[in-house]
Amino acid sequence: MPVRIAGASSTAFGRHTESSSRELFSDAAAAAVSDAGIIPRDVEAVYVGNFMGDVVEDQGHMGALLAEAAGAREAESVRIESACASGGSAVRAAVNAVRAGSRDVVLVGGAEMMYTVSTPAITDALANAADNEYENQAGLTFPGIYALMARAYLREFDATREDLAHVAVKNHANGVANPVAQFHRECTVEDVLDARPIASPLGLFDCCPVSDGASAAVVVSESYASEAGLDAPISIVGSGQSSDSLALQDRASMTRTPAAERAADEAYEEAGIGPEDADVCEVHDCFTIAEVLAVEALGLYERGEGVRGAREGETALDGRVPVNPSGGLLAKGHPVGVTGVGQIVELAKQLEGRHPNQVPDARVGLAHNVGGSGASASVHVLRGEGY
Amino acid sequence: MPVRIAGASSTAFGRHTESSSRELFSDAAAAAVSDAGIIPRDVEAVYVGNFMGDVVEDQGHMGALLAEAAGAREAESVRIESACASGGSAVRAAVNAVRAGSRDVVLVGGAEMMYTVSTPAITDALANAADNEYENQAGLTFPGIYALMARAYLREFDATREDLAHVAVKNHANGVANPVAQFHRECTVEDVLDARPIASPLGLFDCCPVSDGASAAVVVSESYASEAGLDAPISIVGSGQSSDSLALQDRASMTRTPAAERAADEAYEEAGIGPEDADVCEVHDCFTIAEVLAVEALGLYERGEGVRGAREGETALDGRVPVNPSGGLLAKGHPVGVTGVGQIVELAKQLEGRHPNQVPDARVGLAHNVGGSGASASVHVLRGEGY
Numbered sequence: 001m002p003v004r005i006a007g008a009s010s011t012a013f014g015r016h017t018e019s020s021s022r023e024l025f026s027d028a029a030a031a032a033v034s035d036a037g038i039i040p041r042d043v044e045a046v047y048v049g050n051f052m053g054d055v056v057e058d059q060g061h062m063g064a065l066l067a068e069a070a071g072a073r074e075a076e077s078v079r080i081e082s083a084c085a086s087g088g089s090a091v092r093a094a095v096n097a098v099r100a101g102s103r104d105v106v107l108v109g110g111a112e113m114m115y116t117v118s119t120p121a122i123t124d125a126l127a128n129a130a131d132n133e134y135e136n137q138a139g140l141t142f143p144g145i146y147a148l149m150a151r152a153y154l155r156e157f158d159a160t161r162e163d164l165a166h167v168a169v170k171n172h173a174n175g176v177a178n179p180v181a182q183f184h185r186e187c188t189v190e191d192v193l194d195a196r197p198i199a200s201p202l203g204l205f206d207c208c209p210v211s212d213g214a215s216a217a218v219v220v221s222e223s224y225a226s227e228a229g230l231d232a233p234i235s236i237v238g239s240g241q242s243s244d245s246l247a248l249q250d251r252a253s254m255t256r257t258p259a260a261e262r263a264a265d266e267a268y269e270e271a272g273i274g275p276e277d278a279d280v281c282e283v284h285d286c287f288t289i290a291e292v293l294a295v296e297a298l299g300l301y302e303r304g305e306g307v308r309g310a311r312e313g314e315t316a317l318d319g320r321v322p323v324n325p326s327g328g329l330l331a332k333g334h335p336v337g338v339t340g341v342g343q344i345v346e347l348a349k350q351l352e353g354r355h356p357n358q359v360p361d362a363r364v365g366l367a368h369n370v371g372g373s374g375a376s377a378s379v380h381v382l383r384g385e386g387y
Numbered sequence: 388m389p390v391r392i393a394g395a396s397s398t399a400f401g402r403h404t405e406s407s408s409r410e411l412f413s414d415a416a417a418a419a420v421s422d423a424g425i426i427p428r429d430v431e432a433v434y435v436g437n438f439m440g441d442v443v444e445d446q447g448h449m450g451a452l453l454a455e456a457a458g459a460r461e462a463e464s465v466r467i468e469s470a471c472a473s474g475g476s477a478v479r480a481a482v483n484a485v486r487a488g489s490r491d492v493v494l495v496g497g498a499e500m501m502y503t504v505s506t507p508a509i510t511d512a513l514a515n516a517a518d519n520e521y522e523n524q525a526g527l528t529f530p531g532i533y534a535l536m537a538r539a540y541l542r543e544f545d546a547t548r549e550d551l552a553h554v555a556v557k558n559h560a561n562g563v564a565n566p567v568a569q570f571h572r573e574c575t576v577e578d579v580l581d582a583r584p585i586a587s588p589l590g591l592f593d594c595c596p597v598s599d600g601a602s603a604a605v606v607v608s609e610s611y612a613s614e615a616g617l618d619a620p621i622s623i624v625g626s627g628q629s630s631d632s633l634a635l636q637d638r639a640s641m642t643r644t645p646a647a648e649r650a651a652d653e654a655y656e657e658a659g660i661g662p663e664d665a666d667v668c669e670v671h672d673c674f675t676i677a678e679v680l681a682v683e684a685l686g687l688y689e690r691g692e693g694v695r696g697a698r699e700g701e702t703a704l705d706g707r708v709p710v711n712p713s714g715g716l717l718a719k720g721h722p723v724g725v726t727g728v729g730q731i732v733e734l735a736k737q738l739e740g741r742h743p744n745q746v747p748d749a750r751v752g753l754a755h756n757v758g759g760s761g762a763s764a765s766v767h768v769l770r771g772e773g774y
Contacts, residue, residue, distance in 0.1 A: 060515035064762035099487035128447035375451035
């Protein structure tokens with residue numbers, strides 16, 4: 001049963017050090033609710049993605065906190081956490097609640113504050129997404145984990161650091177026009193290759209930034225949309241989610257993300273489409289290598305061929321299948337628990353024909369959200385009616 | 388659409404300082420899966436309640452971690468958090484997933500490690516369930532919050548500290564026979580009244596302990612239970628969840644828990660029953676006053692009458708409506724993110740006629756799980772076929 005998106009909005013991603021998750025979510029939720037043409041009291045459930053509130057804001061119980069901030073204090077509320085895939089998991093929980101007939105109006109969102117703490121503290125907080133007993137204790141942090149994956153990929157396939165750099169160049173170019181993006185500055189392949197090394201072979205521009213931000217979307221049943229006369233032309237027609245071992249060491253391959261492959265298969269099957277039907281994609285490019293793995297997991301490219309996307313311009317705005325027209329995590333930013341909802345906000349705008357980087361005639365959008373180094377993944381298929 | 392419980396198990400609650408959430412959950416999950424008569428690979432989704440892993444174990448992303456620990460690493464997984472109501476919210480997510488037709492076999496569980504850190508650290512970690520900006524910054528901790536509620540209750544109604552003490556006496560008596568309970572020692576009203584003060588009017592025996600523990604239950608669709616030939620006579624026939632302001636200061640009353648009232652109303656309506664139909668209840672008695680508020684929120688007693696339950700023996704094992712035959716949070720223990728699932732495990736045993744404190748002819752069970760001082764609440768109605 002398809003569910004509808006009635007409204008969606010994100011705050012700017014980036015630096016909001018004078019704010020808090022409560023305040024940021026209040027802004028995003030108010031905009032999404034207004035966009036939907038409802039009032040906060042119509043909201044029956046609030047599902048929020050948040051990863052590090054406990055550590056960074058000394059604040060858990062974000063479901064109730066953010067429901068109240070959205071003006072829906074009596075609604076059911078819960079926080080959903082699957083590391084950097086928290087947002088996508090929250091979207092899936094909303095889809096389940098509506099499909100189950102349990103709720104007709106769900107506000108799904110996320111909020112995250114990351115800038116307010118020091119770089120070592122944020123590295124520690126992010127490391128909670130990896131396997132503490134087996135990875136963190138050994139000194140691995142996420143740039144290191146993805147650098148291992150990048151090294152393995154470059155060794156296994158016919159690919160170079162320059163190929164990865166093209167991902168950063170494309171996504172930074174896309175970010176320029178997106179008002180909610182954290183960065184609005186283009187970069188060149190040379191900039192990426194010459195940037196400060198973070199974890200070889202990844203340099204500064206291969207890595208997404210630390211970001212504050214919030215996103216929200218109003219997900220409703222078809223019957224509610226119809227009875228309330230809402231303008232809700234976008235449907236979530238497929239939802240998939242799967243897992244893998246938390247630690248990289250336990251995977252059969254470092255150059256595949258099978259959880260995302262399974263999530264994509266499930267979402268495609270529900271939607272009755274295949275990767276060839278995608279018009280626009282928002283994927284989890286926390287590092288340049290991650291976008292390459294993402295387009296392969298989604299079946300847009302064969303294994304080892306994903307680097308062609310950015311290098312040949314096939315995933316550019318005017319390419320065969322635009323990937324991350326929002327700027328992606330690399331340029332738009334990555335408030336970790338928010339990202340999966342932020343992707344839905346971007347895709348909703350695309351399918352309604354009102355995105356600053358509009359993909360012409362976009363009717364089918366894919367959202368691909370990953371937690372950790374691939375231990376959690378969700379994929380959603382959105383369909384518009386044309387605009 | 389009812390969903391079935393095919394298996395359920397808890398580890399002992401208490402002190403497991405040589406263990407971890409991963410290990411405890413592995414034990415609980417293996418027992419629940421075995422009890423269900425399935426194998427781990429049959430599990431399609433793993434929803435886990437956990438509150439303080441980030442702070443206490445430096446471990447977030449518990450969904451994927453615990454799915455792997457359960458032998459279901461490819462299953463969908465997610466962590467659900469609504470403070471001390473995380474477990475109940477995870478049960479509700481499982482119900483939604485099965486009702487939505489998205490999953491046929493969900494392992495719902497929880498794990499929490501609390502003993503491994505110092506008392507000040509655990510007080511800090513628990514405080515994340517309150518409103519950090521408005522409560523914690525003012526010096527409130529949870530014993531203090533519930534003491535305020537108890538004071539308000541004793542002032543507003545015809546009730547005494549001794550009335551509250553009867554709740555502790557009853558639940559400690561019940562805990563003696565429960566092998567998974569943390570405490571196996573009876574206490575008297577005098578013991579409770581003379582115990583070390585924690586936050587006046589609450590003394591040591593008015594407060595639940597700090598606990599490590601894990602619980603798991605296998606929730607399946609009716610069609611799966613039937614096709615796989617599972618022995619799954621218990622159904623979840625009602626699920627309700629609601630919220631309230633995070634901070635106590637924003638409530639209209641300190642002697643009511645409206646989120647729990649709404650959750651109960653919703654669960655009753657789904658189940659087509661009323662409070663008078665309950666044969667056995669597991670309620671959230673994190674403090675003695677909390678059980679009084681719980682039985683009133685469930686409609687078992689009018690406002691101001693809840694103290695009668697324990698005082699008059701009406702909620703004792705041989706009373707009109709036994710409440711917390713498990714020993715409750717006070718005696719069984721309260722690994723916070725686990726408790727809501729632990730209640731389901733206890734009720735399943737009751738409805739199957741194999742509980743150490745068996746309530747005769749129990750056919751309808753209520754689970755009442757609360758987060759914070761009442762900002763989150765879930766209520767589930769379970770029905771057995773008799774035994």
